Amino acid sequence: xxxxxxxxxxxxxxxxxxxxxxxxxxxxxxxxxxxxxxxxxxxxxxxxxxxxxxxxxxxxxxxxxxxxxxxxxxxxxxxxxxxxxxxxxxxxxxxxxxxxxxxxxxxxxxxxxxxxxxxxxxxxxxxxxxxxxxxxxxxxxxxxxxxxxxxxxxxxxxxxxxxxxxxxxxxxxxxxxxxxxxxxxxxxxxxxxxxxxxxxxxxxxxxxxxxxxxxxxxxxxxxxxxxxxxxxxxxxxxxxxxxxxxxxxxxxxxxxxxxxxxxxxxxxxxxxxxxxxxxxxxxxxxxxxxxxxxxxxxxxxxxxxxxxxxxxxxxxxxxxxxxxxxxxxxxxxxxxxxxxxxxxxxxxxxxxxxxxxxxxxxxxxxxxxxxxxxxxxxxxxxxxxxxxxxxxxxxxxxxxxxxxxxxxxxxxxxxxxxxxxxxxxxxxxxxxxxxxxxxxxxxxxx
Ligand code: PMP
Numbered sequence: 393x394x395x396x397x398x399x400x401x402x403x404x405x406x407x408x409x410x411x412x413x414x415x416x417x418x419x420x421x422x423x424x425x426x427x428x429x430x431x432x433x434x435x436x437x438x439x440x441x442x443x444x445x446x447x448x449x450x451x452x453x454x455x456x457x458x459x460x461x462x463x464x465x466x467x468x469x470x471x472x473x474x475x476x477x478x479x480x481x482x483x484x485x486x487x488x489x490x491x492x493x494x495x496x497x498x499x500x501x502x503x504x505x506x507x508x509x510x511x512x513x514x515x516x517x518x519x520x521x522x523x524x525x526x527x528x529x530x531x532x533x534x535x536x537x538x539x540x541x542x543x544x545x546x547x548x549x550x551x552x553x554x555x556x557x558x559x560x561x562x563x564x565x566x567x568x569x570x571x572x573x574x575x576x577x578x579x580x581x582x583x584x585x586x587x588x589x590x591x592x593x594x595x596x597x598x599x600x601x602x603x604x605x606x607x608x609x610x611x612x613x614x615x616x617x618x619x620x621x622x623x624x625x626x627x628x629x630x631x632x633x634x635x636x637x638x639x640x641x642x643x644x645x646x647x648x649x650x651x652x653x654x655x656x657x658x659x660x661x662x663x664x665x666x667x668x669x670x671x672x673x674x675x676x677x678x679x680x681x682x683x684x685x686x687x688x689x690x691x692x693x694x695x696x697x698x699x700x701x702x703x704x705x706x707x708x709x710x711x712x713x714x715x716x717x718x719x720x721x722x723x724x725x726x727x728x729x730x731x732x733x734x735x736x737x738x739x740x741x742x743x744x745x746x747x748x749x750x751x752x753x754x755x756x757x758x759x760x761x762x763x764x765x766x767x768x769x770x771x772x773x774x775x776x777x778x779x780x781x782x783x784x785x786x787x788x789x790x791x792x793x794x795x796x797x798x799x800x801x802x803x804x805x806x807x808x809x810x811x812x813x814x815x816x817x818x819x820x821x822x823x824x825x826x827x828x829x830x831x832x833x834x835x836x837x838x
Pocket of ligand 1: 527530551603632634665666672673674
């Protein structure tokens with residue numbers, strides 16, 4: 393058969409310099425290097441300057457200055473903040489970097505107590521406990537809540553920390569199709585009916601575990617339907633709000649606020665501080681609980697705890713400014729603008745309205761390092777027009793199915809419109825080069 397003609401038809405055309413003096417990049421160029429040894433495709437060691445939060449310096453690849461589209465700094469608290477940063481420094485001076493002790497020994501400061509009260513109030517629950525790591529929060533807490541004789545029904549795309557906690561609990565586990573309430577209901581009906589026979593004891597407890605805003609697909613949880621099913625079948629609802637707390641809803645209170653769900657109907661609310669609050673750690677909020685991690689794990693560092701309290705105060709306007717409301721409006725505006733521009737360019741972009749993370753589907757594993765590498769590439773044409781390189785996290789197997797690789801763009805309230813326009817230019821070029829615009833571009837508006 394006739395060979396398919398590439399966009400670069402002849403060898404001379406392919407080598408022809410582009411208008412700005414750099415050689416044309418061809419799709420063959422960007423797939424030329426092997427996948428497994430592609431250190432230039434990842435930004436695995438970065439420097440960050442807190443005065444310039446949304447720029448990272450990619451140290452492994454010739455110290456290039458990149459626009460950061462790769463971290464979950466949703467509200468832009470990851471750089472210097474006039475309210476948060478001085479308080480964090482003050483708390484470092486007063487309490488030092490670590491408590492060097494567990495909560496029940498010498499690891500509880502006034503800041504820890506204040507943080508737990510502040511978080512419980514913010515998420516609308518009676519009480520909260522905090523831990524030094526979000527991942528560990530799910531892994532520690534799920535086995536405390538349920539064990540042998542219990543049933544966990546977990547969304548198929550739940551985060552690895554949830555899977556870890558569920559497996560460690562000793563409970564039986566059933567998986568329901570991602571964000572599909574009808575499938576969840578079918579499993580509940582089957583499981584409860586089966587346990588009504590003489591040969592089985594009823595489940596001691598059933599917990600349904602979902603995320604507020606899914607970390608891979610970026611869909612917002614169908615929480616109202618899930619809550620009503622769980623009520624009907626007397627199952628507890630466990631909601632992980634890692635990617636929704638602080639980022640979604642009018643006052644950043646997450647999916648309950650966005651979807652109008654009463655927080656009393658969600659039994660266990662979990663979240664992390666490593667995204668919107670630009671700190672680290674996790675919380676669990678509900679009725680009063682105790683966890684062995686309080687006995688055996690060092691408490692969250694006091695400056696990190698102070699950062700969270702300060703960020704929540706800014707979000708709620710308790711710092712005396714309206715910066716928090718502006719940040720929340722900005723993240724929504726930036727996210728919706730960026731997602732619709734990417735879709736207009738012809739990319740397959742996942743995620744719902746308002747979600748600040750947008751996966752661009754790359755599909756083929758070879759496209760994963762190629763896409764990242766080209767976004768990071770030192771390109772003379774770019775620097776001439778003062779265009780920044782963009783640092784984007786790319787995700788593939790085993791975090792996704794093998795043929796569902798993606799680039800995961802994270803938008804922040806601290807990206808300026810100019811930053812986003814420049815990033816879109818780079819991404820569009822790279823999309824053409826790597827062949828990942830799967831749809832025709834929308835006609836440009838006049
Ligand atoms: N839950 C979910 C849904 C997550 O996406 C993550 C990490 N991104 C975690 C828990 C773990 O949180 P952390 O990274 O703060 O440890």
